Amino acid sequence: MKVKPKPPCAAPQPQPQPAARGEIDQAIEALTEADTERIEQTALNRIYRIGRAANGRSHDDLIQEALTRILDGTRQWHKDRVLFQDFLIGAIYSIASEWAGRRERNAEDPEYAALESALSKTDEDGKTTSPFDGLHDPTVNPEQGLITAEEEGEKRALVEEILAGFKDDEKASIILMGFEDGMEGPEIRAEFQMSEKEYRTTMRRIRWRVGKLMGEHHGS
Amino acid sequence: MAAKARNQAERFARILDGFCEDIRTAPAEELLQSAHEAGRDPVMTNTRVKSLLRSTFKAYQQKALREARQEYERELVNISEGNFDLPKTAQGRRNWFVAALAQAPQLLPAFTLQNRELTDLSDEDIECHLRKLAQLGVFKAIRLPEEE
Numbered sequence: 001m002k003v004k005p006k007p008p009c010a011a012p013q014p015q016p017q018p019a020a021r022g023e024i025d026q027a028i029e030a031l032t033e034a035d036t037e038r039i040e041q042t043a044l045n046r047i048y049r050i051g052r053a054a055n056g057r058s059h060d061d062l063i064q065e066a067l068t069r070i071l072d073g074t075r076q077w078h079k080d081r082v083l084f085q086d087f088l089i090g091a092i093y094s095i096a097s098e099w100a101g102r103r104e105r106n107a108e109d110p111e112y113a114a115l116e117s118a119l120s121k122t123d124e125d126g127k128t129t130s131p132f133d134g135l136h137d138p139t140v141n142p143e144q145g146l147i148t149a150e151e152e153g154e155k156r157a158l159v160e161e162i163l164a165g166f167k168d169d170e171k172a173s174i175i176l177m178g179f180e181d182g183m184e185g186p187e188i189r190a191e192f193q194m195s196e197k198e199y200r201t202t203m204r205r206i207r208w209r210v211g212k213l214m215g216e217h218h219g220s
Numbered sequence: 221m222a223a224k225a226r227n228q229a230e231r232f233a234r235i236l237d238g239f240c241e242d243i244r245t246a247p248a249e250e251l252l253q254s255a256h257e258a259g260r261d262p263v264m265t266n267t268r269v270k271s272l273l274r275s276t277f278k279a280y281q282q283k284a285l286r287e288a289r290q291e292y293e294r295e296l297v298n299i300s301e302g303n304f305d306l307p308k309t310a311q312g313r314r315n316w317f318v319a320a321l322a323q324a325p326q327l328l329p330a331f332t333l334q335n336r337e338l339t340d341l342s343d344e345d346i347e348c349h350l351r352k353l354a355q356l357g358v359f360k361a362i363r364l365p366e367e368e
Contacts, residue, residue: 021277024277028270028273028274029270031269031273032248033252033262033263034251034252034262036262036265036268036269036270037252037255037260037262037265037266038243038244038246038251039269040268041251042240042243042244045239046240049233049236049237049240063269063273064272064276067273067280071276071280072280089244151229152228152229155229156228156232159231159232176238179235179237179238180234180235182234182237184238184241185238185241185242200246200247200250203246204250204253204254204257206242207239207242208254208258210235211254211258212258
């Protein structure tokens with residue numbers, strides 16, 4: 001019986017090394033205006049997205065945390081595989097998700113709760129009502145229930161405001177509906193037979209208005 | 221009610237996700253144009269973000285340096301006080317000593333003077349030599365056997 005000869009073993013490839021600190025420093029210096037715009041807008045978007053889970057942290061904190069994790073090796077940047085700015089943005093994305101996840105797991109942690117005094121209201125007659133008044137469901141932490149309801153209300157209002165801003169803009173409405181359905185740009189364009197140019201022009205309108213609205217809402 | 225509320229949060233999240241995906245993939249020129257339209261100056265943003273990243277980088281380096289210095293100072297104190305976690309048993313200490321000399325054979329003549337063999341060294345000699353090796357920082361460079 002013939003024994004099939006084994007292929008010669010390939011020489012072991014050296015393990016790719018993550019970028020050294022000096023290389024990270026060089027990558028920071030090389031960031032263009034478009035890169036920093038993309039980084040900042042992504043960080044802002046993620047802070048808006050996670051809302052109270054940011055727990056008082058700003059988009060600057062998010063950028064700093066992302067870089068720190070790259071520096072300490074928690075997230076290893078291999079410069080031959082991905083551009084620094086894309087890697088940093090990826091880190092920003094995942095840290096924001098992590099903060100949101102942490103809040104979901106620790107929803108009752110006082111760290112995330114607003115003070116009752118901050119949520120109390122005084123009516124026309126000068127009578128102060130606690131936000132817990134009228135909440136009788138013993139299975140729900142009233143404070144948490146109130147915060148969740150408030151947050152949902154804020155988000156509903158924002159969604160309505162975004163959609164209302166484009167009620168006469170058919171293409172923008174289509175794109176926003178696509179986003180709501182979890183679709184991405186290329187999918188939306190294919191589904192609604194939108195040219196690249198049409199899509200990009202519409203997205204510029206959306207970006208401008210949504211950016212303005214979110215900025216106003218977050219006081220920036 | 222709860223399901224409806226969840227839907228609102230999800231609708232909001234999905235719109236922002238789509239918006240973010242666009243920020244990630246939009247052509248550079250379009251992004252810069254959008255910034256100008258929104259009244260932002262990309263040059264200033266560039267300066268600000270780079271400065272933020274530089275200060276983070278510097279703070280991290282200083283922290284790493286500070287920790288290394290503290291570690292070094294701790295080691296210095298340990299050395300000056302003669303605090304070393306040597307194996308508890310005489311055999312364990314002898315194993316360390318043999319392992320140290322096997323991995324740093326250039327030190328062998330220093331410990332086998334006066335025609336003495338390693339086997340002739342007493343337990344007290346071994347302990348004394350181990351402390352000297354520790355003071356020289358030899359243990360940081362070699363692999364020591366686990367104490368049984």
